[in-house]
Amino acid sequence: MLGLSLIAAGSILAVTISNIGTAEAKPIDVVATTSMIADAARQVAGDRAKVTALMGPGVDPHSYRQTRSDIVAMTRADLVLRHGLYLEAQLEDFFLDLEKRKNVVAVGEAIDPSLLLNFAGHEGRHDPHVWMDPQLWETVVLAVRDALINTDPEGEATYRANAQTHIADIKKLITYMKSVTKTVPEHSRVLLTAHDAFSYFGRGFDFTVMGIQGISTESEAGLRRVEELVNTIVDRNISAVFVESSVPERNVRALIEGAGARGQKVEIGGTLFSDAMGDPGTYEGTYIGMIDHNSTLITRALGGDAPATGMQGKLAAGS
Structure with missing residues (x-):
């Protein structure tokens, strides 16, 4: 009987340890403003993050205003990824306030300003549509990777490997674009x-x-x-x-x-x-x-x- 009890106790302990491991591996909650940033986060994070995009197909980020559900999602998230460069113009004040309390990263602003085009008629601002050139978007992917690592250091190896794979795919896209255009x-x-x-x-x-x-x-x-x-x-x-x-x-x-x-x-x-x-x-x-x-x-x-x-x-x- 003692042997059976020990076996049972060992089984319970194993299940408990397994459950703890599962809890530790729970995906982090990431909210991205645009679908392009959300896609980069999904490619880099894999199963380590649950990624939500605020702006879906056909949505114009220049005029988008946050909804009540957006506010709830972002205040609960482990990481908020926004584009920056004044793309989400109507959300600027909201983000200035949110950044004081939450983990918010403007990934588009990781690009070297010398590589950015000017926003005509707006002194000190740049054209935010950097995703149109995959050669620039590679830098944004790396910024997403780094934001994920800072939020979830245990996933660093995964994030680095996935980012490398995604950037390799982007380089193939660049080669294709150059050849056809x-x-x-x-x-x-x-x-x-x-x-x-x-x-x-x-x-x-x-x-x-x-x-x-x-x-x-x-x-x-x-x-x-x-x-x-x-x-x-x-x-x-x-x-x-x-x-x-x-x-x-x-x-x-x-x-x-x-x-x-x-x-x-x-x-x-x-x-x-x-x-x-x-x-x-x-x-x-x-x-x-x-x-x-x-x-x-x-x-x-x-x-x-x-x-x-x-x-x-x-x-x-x-x-």
Whole structure:
């Protein structure tokens, strides 16, 4: 009987130790403002974090205001990852207050300021759309990694290994983008979109980029700006302009009508992901898929050569 008791006691102790281990391995709670940052956190953290994105598909971060449930989620989180660079303009005051009490990291601000583009008309501010150039986004991934390590030091080895794997995938994406975008004819290398979110893409891959609205969707597109762009479309014989998933397309439609009145036929080249990714659970709902979609669509619409299904054959053909 004594032997059975000892065995039973040992079994109970083993279960208890196992439960303690499980409790210690409970995922940390991470809240990210944008879907792009949330994707980086998921790629780097793996099972060590439960990641929630505040802004889903089609949501414009420039005009987003926190909800009651957002406030609850962020005040309870172990780590809050925000973009910074004044992207979440309506949340700035809230974050200034939250940072006094919670672990909040502005991962976009890890990028060397000398590599950032200026925000025209706003002294001391920079264009926040750095995810459009994967060469810059690598730095953001590393900032996410470091924030996770500081929050959960026991997971450091996991975070470092996962970040290395994700950055290797981003480098493959960069190679693909360079190979396909260079096939766009020189005279067609003009990317005209609803708002000026693609300047980093243009700088990194040699496109002239024009937005009807400014860097922020909060700015208004005046009649003079629309007229200027119509002149550009006609002068440069531009045949395709692009709408964005998170910005109303009425201004793009106005451009097409204006160019048509001047005898220039212009088509919508497709819908680009600018400030938000695609639907969760889809390839386009990942950072890699988002940028693959954009670069493939831009290349094909402007007369270049890229496979319809993208870098990995995962894009919905013709999307």
